[in-house]
Amino acid sequence: MDIRTLCLGVLSRGDATGYEIKKAFEEGPFGHIHAASFGAIYPALGALSDEGMVLGTEQAQEKRPDKKVFSITAQGRAALDAALLAPPGDDKVRSDFLFILFFANHLPVAHLAGLIDRRIAWYRDTLARMETCGHCAERPGEVFVHGLGLTIYRTAAEYLSANRGRFLDQVSAANHLAAE
Amino acid sequence: MDIRTLCLGVLSRGDATGYEIKKAFEEGPFGHIHAASFGAIYPALGALSDEGMVLGTEQAQEKRPDKKVFSITAQGRAALDAALLAPPGDDKVRSDFLFILFFANHLPVAHLAGLIDRRIAWYRDTLARMETCGHCAERPGEVFVHGLGLTIYRTAAEYLSANRGRFLDQVSAANHLAAE
DNA sequence: AAAGTATATTCCAAATCTATATATGTCGCT
DNA sequence: AGCGACATATATAGATTTGGAATATACTTT
Numbered sequence: 001m002d003i004r005t006l007c008l009g010v011l012s013r014g015d016a017t018g019y020e021i022k023k024a025f026e027e028g029p030f031g032h033i034h035a036a037s038f039g040a041i042y043p044a045l046g047a048l049s050d051e052g053m054v055l056g057t058e059q060a061q062e063k064r065p066d067k068k069v070f071s072i073t074a075q076g077r078a079a080l081d082a083a084l085l086a087p088p089g090d091d092k093v094r095s096d097f098l099f100i101l102f103f104a105n106h107l108p109v110a111h112l113a114g115l116i117d118r119r120i121a122w123y124r125d126t127l128a129r130m131e132t133c134g135h136c137a138e139r140p141g142e143v144f145v146h147g148l149g150l151t152i153y154r155t156a157a158e159y160l161s162a163n164r165g166r167f168l169d170q171v172s173a174a175n176h177l178a179a180e
Numbered sequence: 181m182d183i184r185t186l187c188l189g190v191l192s193r194g195d196a197t198g199y200e201i202k203k204a205f206e207e208g209p210f211g212h213i214h215a216a217s218f219g220a221i222y223p224a225l226g227a228l229s230d231e232g233m234v235l236g237t238e239q240a241q242e243k244r245p246d247k248k249v250f251s252i253t254a255q256g257r258a259a260l261d262a263a264l265l266a267p268p269g270d271d272k273v274r275s276d277f278l279f280i281l282f283f284a285n286h287l288p289v290a291h292l293a294g295l296i297d298r299r300i301a302w303y304r305d306t307l308a309r310m311e312t313c314g315h316c317a318e319r320p321g322e323v324f325v326h327g328l329g330l331t332i333y334r335t336a337a338e339y340l341s342a343n344r345g346r347f348l349d350q351v352s353a354a355n356h357l358a359a360e
Numbered sequence: 361a362a363a364g365t366a367t368a369t370t371c372c373a374a375a376t377c378t379a380t381a382t383a384t385g386t387c388g389c390t
Numbered sequence: 391a392g393c394g395a396c397a398t399a400t401a402t403a404g405a406t407t408t409g410g411a412a413t414a415t416a417c418t419t420t
Contacts (some may be wrong), residue, residue: 001276002406009279017368018368019369029282030282033271033278034274034278035272035274038369038395040407040408040414043407068368082226088276088277088280091273091274092272093213093214093269094181095272097271099181099210099268102209102213104321105319105320105321106261117293141281141285143205151335152332156331159331170320174320197399199397199398217378219401219402221378247399
């Protein structure tokens with residue numbers, strides 16, 4: 001899914017600035033669905049504007065930098081709907097956390113314990129935010145995707161909590177064996 | 181986590197060609213942990229070779245193209261261990277599937293049903309492969325990460341199966357309301 | 361009063377991905 | 391027997407994307 005389609009998706013739910021679109025991919029409704037950076041969003045908005053998919057309106061602000069508010073056009077909505085019909089590619093994941101844990105035998109047990117604890121805390125915080133969010137209680141698609149996210153995060157947090165102790169013991173044992 | 185570290189990680193488990201490293205990130209042990217492409221792997225191996233982190237040996241093959249088998253050096257192992265100590269960045273996910281489902285109200289119900297069914301089938305196939313894989317029964321880190329992956333995929337497949345019917349009904353209902 | 365966070369955009373080098381080219385063998389299908 | 395599809399193997403050009411820095415200003419915390 002290219003960035004231009006992602007921006008159209010955000011704008012289809014309401015007007016937004018580039019900055020707000022970025023936030024939608026961080027903490028907002030698309031928080032754990034798709035990542036996107038400033039360096040990709042702003043050029044994409046420029047291209048979409050040139051193609052008539054969005055309309056950008058500059059707004060001077062008194063106590064803030066000027067901002068450009070973008071709104072999606074009828075043509076943009078049509079392009080979004082067409083892009084949504086294309087068969088989805090495979091999910092792509094990049095998890096430093098899992099890569100590091102994979103090599104647990106390279107690391108001190110205390111370091112591993114810290115990594116796991118911080119990750120469990122992250123899940124708790126994220127779940128707390130997700131459970132009290134309003135933006136996802138309306139359209140069925142949003143509710144469905146949100147529910148899947150909640151379910152996966154709860155399961156992951158439970159797995160880490162339930163297996164933490166045994167895992168750390170096993171790493172200790174393996175390290176002692178290797179040291180002999 | 182940069183590609184050079186990812187390559188060192190794969191090579192720390194045994195010698196491999198660039199092609200085999202790619203496979204490790206597709207179906208292999210790093211299958212759903214981290215994505216990486218040819219266009220990144222080959223230049224990374226070249227750089228690692230220049231820096232003395234890996235040793236590349238060219239091997240002529242009778243019935244296949246020549247291949248370069250890389251093996252990690254002591255310096256490479258040290259660099260890997262150092263990189264593993266750095267604090268992990270946030271996980272990055274890119275899911276076309278979730279993005280499309282989010283906009284369920286833009287799509288025909290039959291199309292959504294197909295998307296969900298294909299995704300459930302993908303989970304079943306992937307789980308079957310993961311459950312019978314040998315590479316993950318040894319080191320505690322690999323077992324732990326593999327177990328988390330299995331748990332998450334099982335949960336996701338169950339969520340999709342359990343909520344599929346209700347979701348499609350809700351989309352139908354919402355579409356009928358909107359048509360009035 | 362300094363430091364940090366938040367709003368807001370832009371640019372750029374470096375990293376990375378996609379797609380393709382090259383070469384060859386095997387497998388199944390018709 | 392011939393054809394396409396797929397697997398092995400490397401490499402590169404071109405496009406995209408990332409991640410960081412630069413630029414402003416205002417509010418909040420220390």
